Amino acid sequence: MKKCIIIGSGLGGLSTGVVLAREGFDVTILEQEAQIGGCLQCFSRRGVKFETGMHFIGSAKPGQTLHRLLHFLKIDDDITLQELDKDAYDIIRLGHKEYRFPNGKEAFISQMTAYFPNEAEGIRRYVDCVERVAQSSSLHTLDTRNADSALSTEYQLRSINEIIDGLIDNPTLRDVLIGNLPLYAARRDKTPFSTHAFIANFYNQSCFRVVGGSDNIGKALLHKLEQYGGRVITNRKVVKINADDSHVTSVTTADGQVYPADIVVSAIHPVPTLQMTDSPLIRKAFRQRMSQLPNTIGIFSVYLDFKDGAMPYMNSNYYAYRPGFSPWDCEDYTQTDWPRGYLYMHFCHEPNPQFARAGVILSYMRFEDMTPWLGTQVGQRGEDYERFKLERAERLIDSLEQAFPGIRQNIRHYYTSTPLTYLNYTGTPQGSAYGIARDITLGVSSHVPQRTKLPGLYLTGQNINSHGILGVLVGTVVTCSDLLGTDYVYQQIIKANQ
Numbered sequence: 370m371k372k373c374i375i376i377g378s379g380l381g382g383l384s385t386g387v388v389l390a391r392e393g394f395d396v397t398i399l400e401q402e403a404q405i406g407g408c409l410q411c412f413s414r415r416g417v418k419f420e421t422g423m424h425f426i427g428s429a430k431p432g433q434t435l436h437r438l439l440h441f442l443k444i445d446d447d448i449t450l451q452e453l454d455k456d457a458y459d460i461i462r463l464g465h466k467e468y469r470f471p472n473g474k475e476a477f478i479s480q481m482t483a484y485f486p487n488e489a490e491g492i493r494r495y496v497d498c499v500e501r502v503a504q505s506s507s508l509h510t511l512d513t514r515n516a517d518s519a520l521s522t523e524y525q526l527r528s529i530n531e532i533i534d535g536l537i538d539n540p541t542l543r544d545v546l547i548g549n550l551p552l553y554a555a556r557r558d559k560t561p562f563s564t565h566a567f568i569a570n571f572y573n574q575s576c577f578r579v580v581g582g583s584d585n586i587g588k589a590l591l592h593k594l595e596q597y598g599g600r601v602i603t604n605r606k607v608v609k610i611n612a613d614d615s616h617v618t619s620v621t622t623a624d625g626q627v628y629p630a631d632i633v634v635s636a637i638h639p640v641p642t643l644q645m646t647d648s649p650l651i652r653k654a655f656r657q658r659m660s661q662l663p664n665t666i667g668i669f670s671v672y673l674d675f676k677d678g679a680m681p682y683m684n685s686n687y688y689a690y691r692p693g694f695s696p697w698d699c700e701d702y703t704q705t706d707w708p709r710g711y712l713y714m715h716f717c718h719e720p721n722p723q724f725a726r727a728g729v730i731l732s733y734m735r736f737e738d739m740t741p742w743l744g745t746q747v748g749q750r751g752e753d754y755e756r757f758k759l760e761r762a763e764r765l766i767d768s769l770e771q772a773f774p775g776i777r778q779n780i781r782h783y784y785t786s787t788p789l790t791y792l793n794y795t796g797t798p799q800g801s802a803y804g805i806a807r808d809i810t811l812g813v814s815s816h817v818p819q820r821t822k823l824p825g826l827y828l829t830g831q832n833i834n835s836h837g838i839l840g841v842l843v844g845t846v847v848t849c850s851d852l853l854g855t856d857y858v859y860q861q862i863i864k865a866n867q
């Protein structure tokens with residue numbers, strides 16, 4: 370049995386662990402935190418549970434891509450999903466007007482055409498383009514037969530705004546179509562259209578919340594891992610990856626323990642991973658390239674605890690932008706006009722809830738805003754940090770009041786988190802929401818490979834392919850394909866779904 374050490378028990382580490390343990394590897398996942406899951410983690414305050422980094426998922430109906438992956442991992446029966454409103458899984462508010470995204474290609478086209486009748490032809494061409502690009506990648510369809518790598522490559526190198534501006538004339542419609550942009554923190558002229566297409570197509574097929582919280586995904590994966598003989602050890606921060614002249618040999622944790630390994634899979638950001646090894650087999654140029662890659666912006670969150678029976682459950686995601694601002698501009702806020710936009714959602718504690726017990730408001734926050742508190746620890750950052758969070762939370766709730774007058778009186782308590790919180794709890798540099806940003810201006814140099822030049826050291830998680838439940842699980846398929854063979858892994862996925 371080959372000994373495999375995985376660094377980090379987020380979605381990437383846990384899912385890679387399940388696949389490798391099932392294939393006979395002796396898997397140990399080392400997790401720095403007391404709780405497993407990384408962004409799948411939830412926390413409870415005064416008996417109410419809040420999700421921190423996985424609020425809804427897409428394409429989870431039988432036969433759809435995510436469902437096939439969950440079925441391959443054998444966890445689809447262990448989690449309960451609640452479908453979002455098929456007529457309005459996403460609601461985009463621009464200024465004072467709302468636009469609804471319905472599931473399904475034709476429904477989406479007809480709804481957008483009803484809002485913008487003069488753009489009927491452009492809307493159809495845009496939706497066709499999204500579908501073609503999403504289907505061109507075998508990684509996203511899990512079907513190698515119809516993959517079109519030329520198309521896939523082309524749209525990885527062209528920006529979202531280039532494609533949308535070429536198809537759509539109306540500037541408001543252009544903004545509507547990128548209304549859920551906070552889901553991937555895209556940048557004008559930088560983020561590839563393929564990122565937009567994969568995410569738009571993923572959620573347009575179907576959209577769900579995880580009943581009871583996204584930590585149930587982590588628990589289901591842990592259970593499978595243990596069934597296959599693997600284990601997670603918490604409170605074990607890996608600080609060193611050890612190697613001899615030719616191969617990885619072990620990892621060392623902060624408490625000085627050494628864990629021997631034939632294979633080490635790092636399911637954390639590549640920069641801290643590379644800092645843990647001084648092996649000359651990893652070239653300086655590669656280290657430098659990884660350290661210069663831009664990270665996506667961070668997030669400020671306000672977790673809302675609603676009064677009992679006060680807040681009707683909203684079965685949609687709500688993205689709002691202040692009058693005069695586009696989804697593109699939100700990252701460039703000034704200290705006075707923050708927040709330019711936000712995403713507001715309710716959590717689903719039970720199937721078909723009538724009232725929400727909890728919700729969240731998310732808005733971008735740059736890491737530079739955290740400068741006064743760099744190096745401080747959770748709970749000990751000082752009064753000025755608490756004041757800063759309170760002031761920002763109040764501003765976000767004021768913005769929410771514009772769209773939902775009177776909502777403040779339904780809030781019993783609220784709690785906040787900043788990019789520093791994410792830095793602490795997931796170790797992602799700069800508390801970045803989604804890890805490394807895809808950037809067409811960097812060309813192939815923004816690619817993060819799943820294997821390193823140090824034999825036995827692999828990478829997985831959100832930085833390999835993309836973030837989000839699908840992006841990370843596709844990263845797992847990529848890394849496991851390298852270890853087990855691509856044909857073999859695809860065959861296993863097909864077999865599991867027959």
Ligand SMILES: Cc1cc2nc3c(=O)[nH]c(=O)nc-3n(C[C@H](O)[C@H](O)[C@H](O)COP(=O)(O)OP(=O)(O)OC[C@H]3O[C@@H](n4cnc5c(N)ncnc54)[C@H](O)[C@@H]3O)c2cc1C
Nearest residue numbers: 377379380381401407408424425607796830831836837838
């Ligand atoms: C606010 C927010 C909302 C989101 N909403 C959604 C959503 O609705 N739907 C969706 O699909 N995606 C969403 N995402 C994205 C998604 O949550 C992530 O892309 C995904 O969970 C990342 O998984 P990961 O395993 O790559 O990394 P992580 O979840 O970051 O896991 C990394 C793990 O490694 C551990 N670790 C780090 N360093 C060490 C070390 N040295 N030793 C040991 N352990 C270590 C960390 O503690 C952590 O547990 C959201 C993300 C954020 C931030």
